[in-house]
Amino acid sequence: MTLDRVTLDRVTPDHGDDGSSPVGPRLKVDIITIFPDYLAPLEMSLLGKARARGLVDVQVHDLRAWTSDVHRTVDDQPYGGGPGMVMRPEPWWAALTTVTGRARPDQAGSPERPRVIVPTPSGRPFTQSLAAELAAAPWLVFCCGRYEGIDSRVVEAWADDEVSIGDYVLSGGEVATLVMLEAVTRLVPGVVGNAESVVDDSFSHGLLEGPVYTRPVTWEGQDVPAILRSGDHGAIARWRRDEALRRTAHRRPDLLAGLTLSDADRQAIDSPARDAADRTSEPSTGSP
Numbered sequence: 001m002t003l004d005r006v007t008l009d010r011v012t013p014d015h016g017d018d019g020s021s022p023v024g025p026r027l028k029v030d031i032i033t034i035f036p037d038y039l040a041p042l043e044m045s046l047l048g049k050a051r052a053r054g055l056v057d058v059q060v061h062d063l064r065a066w067t068s069d070v071h072r073t074v075d076d077q078p079y080g081g082g083p084g085m086v087m088r089p090e091p092w093w094a095a096l097t098t099v100t101g102r103a104r105p106d107q108a109g110s111p112e113r114p115r116v117i118v119p120t121p122s123g124r125p126f127t128q129s130l131a132a133e134l135a136a137a138p139w140l141v142f143c144c145g146r147y148e149g150i151d152s153r154v155v156e157a158w159a160d161d162e163v164s165i166g167d168y169v170l171s172g173g174e175v176a177t178l179v180m181l182e183a184v185t186r187l188v189p190g191v192v193g194n195a196e197s198v199v200d201d202s203f204s205h206g207l208l209e210g211p212v213y214t215r216p217v218t219w220e221g222q223d224v225p226a227i228l229r230s231g232d233h234g235a236i237a238r239w240r241r242d243e244a245l246r247r248t249a250h251r252r253p254d255l256l257a258g259l260t261l262s263d264a265d266r267q268a269i270d271s272p273a274r275d276a277a278d279r280t281s282e283p284s285t286g287s288p
């Protein structure tokens with residue numbers, strides 16, 4: 001794979017007969033990084049297929065293409081001293097100007113304006129609702145920091161969102177971008193074959209998903225719950241909600257606080273859970 005600017009293929013939309021391919025990509029994504037190869041997983045699995053079908057257009061850009069010195073330098077010492085290096089503003093400014101097609105970052109309001117996202121541990125937490133918000137945007141640009149991060153003047157001028165994927169520190173923004181894109185793109189219509197599986201995912205209704213099973217019906221002395229084999233769709237739906245409620249109450253009680261619960265929901269929470277992990281140990285008292 002070449003390390004120069006656009007490194008992952010632009011895929012021409014395939015207007016197949018299956019109705020799944022749109023007229024153009026539903027989501028356009030640009031990623032700026034000093035390690036384009038780190039983004040290779042974008043060619044795999046559901047996202048790789050979505051790109052091949054023209055649903056999502058992903059382009060990865062090597063930040064060093066916007067350096068002008070022989071060493072292709074992107075970092076320098078921090079003002080004020082201290083350990084580590086900081087990413088210089090010049091290549092980032094030039095890269096963002098080219099990638100977004102904007103001469104100045106304050107040219108808001110244009111329909112062509114992308115949403116610029118800077119992954120950082122000090123950003124707002126990445127959640128399923130933010131994933132849904134980003135999935136509805138036509139164009140996202142991710143800026144992958146390294147070292148101690150990107151010069152703050154670039155972030156202040158260009159970032160629409162600074163986003164954290166959790167309370168820990170990674171070495172760079174590439175994995176954070178992969179995490180966000182995996183969550184965002186599965187919400188783009190057509191990317192996941194069965195749209196209902198996305199609707200039922202954990203967090204979509206504010207609850208964790210309950211236990212799931214497949215064949216064989218008996219495994220290591222444990223049976224699949226009879227109700228799931230009953231064919232009674234109403235009873236199955238109630239059982240699934242009850243298990244989701246019990247699991248959420250046990251593992252993430254903080255999530256329940258934001259929900260309006262019916263009497264049936266409250267009864268479900270008070271009755272024993274199916275899953276051993278949710279039955280035996282002490283309930284969690286807060287966020288994990």
Ligand SMILES: C[S@@+](CC[C@H](N)C(=O)[O-])C[C@H]1O[C@@H](n2cnc3c(N)ncnc32)[C@H](O)[C@@H]1O
Binds near residue numbers: 120173
């Ligand atoms: C070593 S980190 C810099 C950490 C920075 N000095 C701080 O303490 O906030 C380098 C880059 O990794 C990315 N990164 C690290 N942890 C992250 C997280 N939890 N969420 C999103 N991005 C993260 C960011 O792009 C960051 O600029």
